[in-house]
Every structure is written in C-alpha cells, then in structure tokens.
Amino acid sequence: xxxxxxxxxxxxxxxxxxxxxxxxxxxxxxxxxxxxxxxxxxxxxxxxxxxxxxxxxxxxxxxxxxxxxxxxxxxxxxxxxxxxxxxxxxxxxxxxxxxxxxxxxxxxxxxxxxxxxxxxxxxxxxxxxxxxxxxxxxxxxxxxxxxxxxxxxxxxxxxxxxxxxxxxxxxxxxxxxxxxxxxxxxxxxxxxxxxxxxxxxxxxxxxxxxxxxxxxxxxxxxxxxxxxxxxxxxxxxxxxxxxxxxxxxxxxxxxx
Amino acid sequence: xxxxxxxxxxxxxxxxxxxxxxxxxxxxxxxxxxxxxxxxxxxxxxxxxxxxxxxxxxxxxxxxxxxxxxxxxxxxxxxxxxxxxxxxxxxxxxxxxxxxxxxxxxxxxxxxxxxxxxxxxxxxxxxxxxxxxxxxxxxxxxxxxxxxxxxxxxxxxxxxxxxxxxxxxxxxxxxxxxxxxxxxxxxxxxxxxxxxxxxxxxxxxxxxxxxxxxxxxxxxxxxxxxxxxxxxxxxxxxxxxxxxxxxxxxxx
Numbered sequence: 001x002x003x004x005x006x007x008x009x010x011x012x013x014x015x016x017x018x019x020x021x022x023x024x025x026x027x028x029x030x031x032x033x034x035x036x037x038x039x040x041x042x043x044x045x046x047x048x049x050x051x052x053x054x055x056x057x058x059x060x061x062x063x064x065x066x067x068x069x070x071x072x073x074x075x076x077x078x079x080x081x082x083x084x085x086x087x088x089x090x091x092x093x094x095x096x097x098x099x100x101x102x103x104x105x106x107x108x109x110x111x112x113x114x115x116x117x118x119x120x121x122x123x124x125x126x127x128x129x130x131x132x133x134x135x136x137x138x139x140x141x142x143x144x145x146x147x148x149x150x151x152x153x154x155x156x157x158x159x160x161x162x163x164x165x166x167x168x169x170x171x172x173x174x175x176x177x178x179x180x181x182x183x184x185x186x187x188x189x190x191x192x193x194x195x196x197x198x199x200x201x202x203x204x205x206x207x208x209x210x211x212x213x214x215x216x217x218x219x220x221x222x223x224x225x226x227x228x229x230x231x232x233x234x235x236x237x238x239x240x241x242x243x244x245x246x247x248x249x250x251x252x253x254x255x256x
Numbered sequence: 257x258x259x260x261x262x263x264x265x266x267x268x269x270x271x272x273x274x275x276x277x278x279x280x281x282x283x284x285x286x287x288x289x290x291x292x293x294x295x296x297x298x299x300x301x302x303x304x305x306x307x308x309x310x311x312x313x314x315x316x317x318x319x320x321x322x323x324x325x326x327x328x329x330x331x332x333x334x335x336x337x338x339x340x341x342x343x344x345x346x347x348x349x350x351x352x353x354x355x356x357x358x359x360x361x362x363x364x365x366x367x368x369x370x371x372x373x374x375x376x377x378x379x380x381x382x383x384x385x386x387x388x389x390x391x392x393x394x395x396x397x398x399x400x401x402x403x404x405x406x407x408x409x410x411x412x413x414x415x416x417x418x419x420x421x422x423x424x425x426x427x428x429x430x431x432x433x434x435x436x437x438x439x440x441x442x443x444x445x446x447x448x449x450x451x452x453x454x455x456x457x458x459x460x461x462x463x464x465x466x467x468x469x470x471x472x473x474x475x476x477x478x479x480x481x482x483x484x485x486x487x488x489x490x491x492x493x494x495x496x497x498x499x500x501x502x503x504x505x506x507x508x
Contacts, residue, residue, distance in 0.1 A: 101278070111285075119296050123363075123364070128367075131364075132372065134373075178505060179507075210458055213303060222304050226297060229335055229339075229496070235290065242279075246267045
C-alpha cells in the first residue's frame with residue numbers, strides 16, 4: 001500500500017496530535033497584517049509628516065512611534081525568553097518519543113515564523129529604505145524608513161530567532177545539551193545587524209546627503225545577513241532528530 | 257506486507273498515514289523556511305553589494321553591470337547548491353535561491369520603488385537571473401561535481417547574464433538626441449526621474465578606451481565576470497557547506 005494513498009494524511013486529531021499548525025498560521029497572519037498596517041502608515045505619514053525631522057508633526061507621527069516601539073520590543077523579547085525559560089521541561093531527557101517529535105514540528109513552526117519575519121526585515125523594509133533615502137534628503141538618523149526597518153522589523157525577527165533558540169534549548173533533548181553552532185549563528189548573527197546600525201549611523205554622520213547603497217559602510221549588514229544561512233545546519237539537526245525517532249523500520253515503512 | 261506498511265504503529269506514530277502526513281508537512285515547513293531565510297539573506301547581501309546596478313535602468317550599462325551582478329550573485333546560488341546537493345541530492349539550489357531573490361526584488365520594486373517613491377517600473381525593474389541559475393543547476397546535475405560546476409557552470413553564469421537580460425534592456429540602449437546631447441533612453445528616463453540623494457556624480461559607469469575603439473565591452477566584461485564567478489563559486493560552495501554544520505559545542 002502506498003503511503004500517499006492512505007487517508008488521514010494529517011496528524012491524529014485532538015491533543016495527542018503531533019502536527020498542529022494553528023498557532024503558526026495565527027503568528028504568520030498577525031505578522032503580515034501588522035506589517036500591512038505599517039506599510040499603509042508609511043504611505044500616509046511618510047510624505048505628509050516624515051520629511052523634516054524638526055517639524056512638530058514629525059515628532060507626533062514618527063518619533064512617538066520610535067519611543068513606543070523600542071521599550072515594547074525589549075519587554076516582549078525579555079518576556080518571551082523569560083517565559084520559555086520559566087516553563088522549561090526540567091526533565092527533558094525523560095520526554096516520550098512522540099512528544100519529542102511533536103516538539104520538533106513545533107520548532108519548525110517557530111523557524112517558519114522567524115523566516116517570515118526575516119523576509120519582512122531583511123528583504124522588504126531594507127530595500128525599501130534604499131528607495132526612500134535615494135529620493136528624500138535626510139536630516140536625521142531616525143528617518144521614517146529607519147524607524148520601521150532598524151527599530152521595528154529587525155527587533156521583531158530577532159525576538160523570533162531568540163524565541164526559536166530558547167524553545168529548542170528548553171524542550172528538545174538534542175538542543176538542550178550543549179549549543180548547536182548553527183542555531184547560535186541563526187539566533188545571534190542576524191540579531192547583530194541591530195548593533196551594526198551603530199556603525200552605519202556613525203558613518204552616515206560623515207556622509208549624510210548621498211545614498212550609495214553599495215557603499216562599503218553598509219557591508220556590516222551584509223556580513224551578518226549571511227548568517228541567516230545557519231538555518232542549513234539547524235534543518236539538518238532537526239531532520240537527524242526526526243530520523244532517529246522514526247527508527248530504521250519507520251524510515252523503511254515510509255519510503256518502502 | 258509488514259505491519260508498519262499496513263498502517264500499524266511505527267516509531268512514535270500511531271500509523272503510517274500519520275507518519276507520512278507529519279513528514280510531508282515537515283518537508284513543506286522546511287522548504288518554506290529555507291526559501292524565506294535564503295531570500296532574506298541573499299537579498300540584503302545583493303542589494304548592499306550590487307544593488308545600485310540592479311535598481312536603476314540607467315546603471316545597467318555594458319561594463320560595470322554585467323561585471324558586478326554575476327560576481328556578487330553567484331554567492332548564495334553556490335551556497336544553496338552545496339546544501340541541497342550534498343545533503344539531499346536536490347539539483348535546484350541555484351534556481352531556488354535566485355527565485356527567492358527575484359521575488360523579494362519584484363515585490364519591493366512594485367510596492368516601494370513605485371508604490372512609495374513613485375518611480376516607474378521601467379526605471380527600476382531587477383536584473384533577470386533565472387537562465388544563468390538554471391545553467392548552474394543543470395551543470396551540477398549532469399556532472400555531479402562542484403569542481404566542474406565551478407569551472408563550466410560559473411563561467412556560463414557570467415557569460416549568460418547579459419544575453420538573458422538583452423530582451424528587456426535592448427530598447428533602453430537605443431540612442432537619443434536631446435538638445436544636441438547624445439544619450440541612451442535609459443539615461444533619459446533616469447534624468448527625468450530625479451533621485452535627490454543619488455546624484456549623477458556618484459554613479460559608476462563604463463568609461464575608458466575599449467568602449468571607444470574596440471566596442472567589445474560586453475563580451476570582455478562577461479568573460480571577466482565569469483572568471484571571477486568561478487573563484488567566488490568555489491569559495492561559496494564551502495561557505496554553504498560550513499553553514500550546514502551540525503557541530504555542537506559545550507561552552508559559549
């Protein structure tokens with residue numbers, strides 16, 4: 001009998017289910033709807049209130065957002081890491097194979113939401129920053145595009161990256177012992193883009209009026225962006241875990 | 257037929273159907289997260305090392321553009337090939353990475369370059385890369401060798417770039433005279449849509465004597481680009497393998 005012809009291709013229903021994607025879909029939907037709202041906000045208030053950082057409306061519509069988002073992100077990041085640590089499995093080595101497998105699938109969902117956040121931060125809002133700064137002469141480090149890119153989208157993907165790491169570290173035996181080098185790269189590498197903003201803005205105090213996107217000043221972002229490739233190693237480690245849990249007979253049954 | 261094949265419990269699963277469903281869902285999750293993570297990393301790398309040549313049609317000249325784009329673009333293509341070929345024998349790493357990059361770029365050019373700062377798409381469309389990527393993947397598939405892919409594939413990656421883009425770019429290289437000044441249509445479009453912080457004097461364009469006397473700028477640039485792409489391919493194949501590490505360290 002071919003496995004592809006069997007019914008109930010999804011996981012078993014109920015709380016015993018190994019695969020339950022509901023939380024992931026909610027996370028992706030929240031993220032996308034939130035960023036859609038942010039993009040509309042940019043459309044309205046970028047040109048109307050974002051051209052002159054000395055204007056009162058800039059304070060109202062942009063700096064208020066900056067000073068609101070930064071503390072919120074700090075609280076959210078620390079709160080999430082704290083929650084995952086506080087609720088950790090204190091006897092992780094005694095976890096049943098079925099539960100361990102479920103946690104592997106949950107980790108994949110964490111990483112999927114993380115990669116959606118990476119898309120918005122590293123792709124969408126970063127290249128968007130290029131066209132805004134080549135079009136509008138800037139008079140501040142905290143431009144409308146920077147307030148979204150550097151201080152909103154980068155912290156959000158960092159929170160998701162650190163959350164994924166903490167989830168694995170506190171709930172999956174393989175990741176609980178020692179530190180996966182690839183996972184450290186995934187969690188810390190793209191996060192390092194945020195401190196690198198310091199270099200970028202310091203450099204732009206010298207070169208303020210022009211925006212050459214390929215300028216060497218920007219290559220710090222490139223170096224840390226490469227580290228998103230750490231997902232290669234993490235995926236291999238997860239697959240090795242699933243294969244071990246399936247066992248030889250399980251693998252043979254699936255591909256036989 | 258074994259017990260497991262008939263739907264009995266296997267490993268931690270209640271049935272083969274449940275195992276198959278779980279594995280299939282996991283495969284889709286892995287493909288999605290890999291695609292988006294590679295897209296993000298590739299895009300930020302590409303826009304900040306080759307971006308200006310890719311953003312604007314008047315930067316898409318005959319020398320710098322076909323030199324810079326393939327050299328900086330072959331990086332993630334090679335790394336994705338190393339990961340997908342070495343571990344899964346999947347021969348679509350380069351196309352996988354390039355599709356991610358192009359999707360990220362096209363969304364941005366429409367939603368932000370056009371949608372936020374009002375540049376026409378004819379000024380800001382991204383460079384085409386799918387044909388060189390397919391070439392790279394086909395060479396790896398046929399040869400099964402990263403060395404042959406670096407030598408033959410990466411050379412073709414550089415050489416194919418300009419012909420792949422020619423159907424889109426040719427019209428913009430038509431000559432036009434404006435008030436006694438000879439220029440290309442690409443330059444004319446660029447001059448009409450002012451980029452306030454991207455003035456003409458920081459633009460890196462082709463110059464020198466070869467364009468005047470030899471008129472062979474494109475083939476020479478493509479050949480040089482292919483040569484450097486070979487070297488970059490080698491390097492980034494091992495970068496891809498390095499990022500595929502499963503090493504666990506005890507202390508941080």
